[in-house]
Amino acid sequence: MSQTDLLKTDCSKCAALCCVVLIFDKGKDFAFDKNPGEPCRNLSGHSCSIHNTLEKDGFPGCVAYDCLGAGNRVVQDVFSGQSWQQTPHLLRNMTEAFSAMCEVHKRIDRLRAAETLPLEPQDAQSCRDFRAQLEQRRWSGSELNDFEVGLALEIDLFFYKIKDLLPPGFSEEIWETNLI
Ligand code: SF4
Numbered sequence: 001m002s003q004t005d006l007l008k009t010d011c012s013k014c015a016a017l018c019c020v021v022l023i024f025d026k027g028k029d030f031a032f033d034k035n036p037g038e039p040c041r042n043l044s045g046h047s048c049s050i051h052n053t054l055e056k057d058g059f060p061g062c063v064a065y066d067c068l069g070a071g072n073r074v075v076q077d078v079f080s081g082q083s084w085q086q087t088p089h090l091l092r093n094m095t096e097a098f099s100a101m102c103e104v105h106k107r108i109d110r111l112r113a114a115e116t117l118p119l120e121p122q123d124a125q126s127c128r129d130f131r132a133q134l135e136q137r138r139w140s141g142s143e144l145n146d147f148e149v150g151l152a153l154e155i156d157l158f159f160y161k162i163k164d165l166l167p168p169g170f171s172e173e174i175w176e177t178n179l180i
Contacts, residue, residue, distance in 0.1 A: 007068045014071035015083035016046045017098040029061030070101035100144035108134045117165045130155050
């Protein structure tokens with residue numbers, strides 16, 4: 001898989017995982033409240049029944065959301081194309097794996113961006129090494145479960161080390177989650 005393809009979302013190869021995992025609060029981005037882990041009531045199979053009218057129907061938040069290819073990677077690589085809809089007992093494992101893979105892909109995206117910065121040679125190598133680990137691994141569910149308490153922390157500490165080179169807002173979301 002090429003670098004470009006890895007972060008490219010392909011909903012046709014997913015199982016509508018974002019439409020299950022994400023939490024909504026009724027407001028300007030979503031027309032009703034939804035709990036995490038609850039399939040959206042607009043879901044029809046793996047498709048959104050209001051896909052062509054999302055903004056008009058009050059869901060610009062869905063239009064703006066992009067999992068950066070995490071959903072299709074989880075379904076195809078970790079679950080071999082299976083879906084919680086045909087195999088309901090997979091729902092919890094699939095949604096947990098999706099949440100973790102989103103964190104993996106978020107960091108791939110940031111590592112690629114960091115590689116464009118004027119890093120010290122040792123830091124540039126660390127950047128490439130971390131990215132290779134995230135991109136080339138064939139993740140299992142258990143490896144994904146451990147990601148945020150292992151490799152993700154190492155990567156976030158690396159970002160912290162080079163923080164003076166990073167543009168504002170570069171990794172605030174990650175640091176808020178893991179380091180503060
Ligand atoms: S409104 Fe459509 S795209 Fe948004 S979560 Fe529901 S089913 Fe998915």
